Amino acid sequence: MGKTESCGCVLSNSTELYGKEMATRDAYGITLVDLGKKDSRVVVLDADLSCSTKTAKFAKSFPERFFNMGISEQDMIGTAAGLAFAGMIPFASTFAIFATGRAWEQIRQTVCYSNANVKIVATHGGITVGEDGATHQALEDVALMRVIPEMTVIVPADAYETSQSIYFAANYYGPVYIRLGRAKVPPVMPENYKFQLGKAHIFNLGKDVNIIANGLMVSEALKAAEILNKEGISTGVANFSTVKPLDEEALLKIAKSSRLILTAEEHSIIGGLGSAVSEFIAENYPVTVKRIGIRDSFGCSGSWKELLKFYGLTSENIINTAKKYLKE
């Protein structure tokens, strides 16, 4: 098993995740151990990144149900499918770019076309990978997964929602992609929140602007909305953690209440949440939509905080964009 034995991971219990500022990957590692205790069918695969993806904690607790596949993502996804066909509930983890990019065709052909009960939980989604730079920053993963039939795509906003979505995935039959991050994120979901597939959480509905976000951009959207509301611009925020299937009912409700819709995601503006929202809005209830995200470029090295500023993934940019396009 190698280094995973000595990996120092955060120890906690998944019921204690409400209100915690924590990286979503840490919440995953904690939840996996809980799941492993409850269901012996849960098995975990990793591709030599178990300390970073936080599956190492599961590896230590349940060594016989943990498979380090080495640096071979394609084989990992195929093996996960086989384990699923033998009645196991496999969680396969690595960095988002390798999970969805290197093994895309395995996910399409072997997992989704076969409707294999595989859970792909990828960490290090987005720009907040930081110093490792563009090669390790997945800005396309949501697009790559969303385009495949039968795939479910979830981008949780905080530790609390991550844990709930992992539990959901374990109890749902079919392929699921869950995108997690490296950086610590503040808690945003209320204590009474219950994750439901394909159900957006509308924090509040604005009459001027509504911000549709997921992942760490939910907290930026909430900060932006607070300021815009104080300035007299009625602004709402919705967490669309399920990118696929999209909550069309909520989207229609939001569209009917909006002069402007902003989407905010830590992903390329091509193919992700912004695209999904734009496609639905264009076809069903045209309202002006502006997408905040990475504008068709690769990432680069830097601290994650610097990078969020550099690429405009901030409440300031949301505020400025809202004001700019409300005037027009």
Add this chain to the structure above:
Amino acid sequence: MVDIENLKEKARQVRIEIVKMLAQAGSGHTGGSLSSADIVTALFFYKMRHNPEDPKWKDRDRFVLSKGHAAPVLYTALALSGYFDKSLLGSLRKIDSPLQGHPCCKLLSGVEVSTGSLGQGLSVANGMALGLRLAGSPARVYCLLGDGEIQEGQVWEAAMTASHYKIDNICAIIDHNRLQIDGNCSEVMNIEPIEAKFEAFGWNVFTIDGHNMQEIVEALDMAEKIKGKPTVIVANTIKGKGVSIFEGKSSIME
């Protein structure tokens, strides 16, 4: 006692159905289906414990057709085993048929996993074998690969996995017919020496005449007795075997 003559006759029937269904379909891979007809016959009508009445029986032996383009041989074996009516074979590759050009497990009972994009089946077979081992099942997993197929890098990732995890409830079979779409494997991208490669990856290797039913049966039986490492059977075959006008040709009906 194994009734070798009976298995040979079964293989003859399988070949007849393959040729009939491909003629009706008007397109498809004849050569690679015929070259593996004896192996697949031995698996479905001798070696594998399976039950067409209960296709999801948890302790069934699994068959993964990694070389998915040989779908006709799998469909024929399933039909003659009783998974579905033989009359369905005529619908191969036709619109609305569960007999897709390459096998789809969602559409057809008895197909364990959808295949067709090469190089992916051995990983799936490993996963099945690991899962069965965890569940304490006595079931075994058989995976049929093409020889050209092992040019795919994922096959060697999976070869490492099988020996690293000492998966001995798996048996891979290479249909070594020496031809791929663009010509001889040795000219397109040399794959030899296959046996030495698998041995270097930690596998137990048997080499047989893939059209000699006695040798096929013996190799499958011996594979089951090898513990602590995976076994691969390199089956030397002839593309299009059994139909003189197809033999030794890189034949795809288009």
